[in-house]
Amino acid sequence: MADTMFFEDFAVGQKTESSTITVTEAEIIEFAKKYDPQPMHTDPAAAQTITGGLIASGWHTASLTMRLLITGGHYNPAPGTLGLGFEHLKWVKPVRPDDSLRLLLEVIAVRASASHPDRGIVTNRFVTVNQHGETVQEMVSSAIVPRRAPQGQQP
């Protein structure tokens, strides 16, 4: 696991890469039956004519991306880090059974908070890729990240 990262530890251009997870047909169907019950996600035979075979719900891909963020070993934000939401979420290519996914993070903006000297805002580009290195999902997210040593305070 990476070292705990405070605001001071982020810089524009930093890149990290998670470990991989493989998604099974059973998991794709189980997720979709609960959250996105459409035939291309739940019925391998019907999916054949719709999308050339079963594809994962985009929300499943997004949820797997979250799992990679938390358990991928490359990103260990300080306690109190708080995601603010997501922008520009695009499903670029379908995820299919037995695909192995990996999350690439790149810091694209770092901004001190004007109102709260004990924290800052870090913006990351999230790119989820498959085993062929093809992008399956991309999005941008900003998070509030605590500083290691608040300005104007000495321990």
Next chain:
Amino acid sequence: MADTMFFEDFAVGQKTESSTITVTEAEIIEFAKKYDPQPMHTDPAAAQTITGGLIASGWHTASLTMRLLITGGHYNPAPGTLGLGFEHLKWVKPVRPDDSLRLLLEVIAVRASASHPDRGIVTNRFVTVNQHGETVQEMVSSAIVPRRAPQGQQP
């Protein structure tokens, strides 16, 4: 279930509302253990001090919103309708055990495709609300929607 909706059936300002679903503590924990294993989502005791009790993963809220879109009875897009991704996804308020969620859709843009006369782009604002009418999530999404009768073709 609403009538099947082709591109011609959408107009800016149209509003629809889904049925409701209730989310249980067990489902919040099950989702989070798989996709967002952080204590405020998986451990009711630890969550008490972090977030005043268990809260659902934002991706769980997003996935439940997708379920409301597909099964909520208010939105029945024509076969071939294809979501293009999402913008401005914000988790406004936490979802907690036994909350009942409802999806409000509003058409905010309708645009004929310049390159494909058989389809158009419809943009919706998605607002997910709880049983108190409070917004828990909002986002904007565009989809490609087939036309009922392609321009220049007469049956």
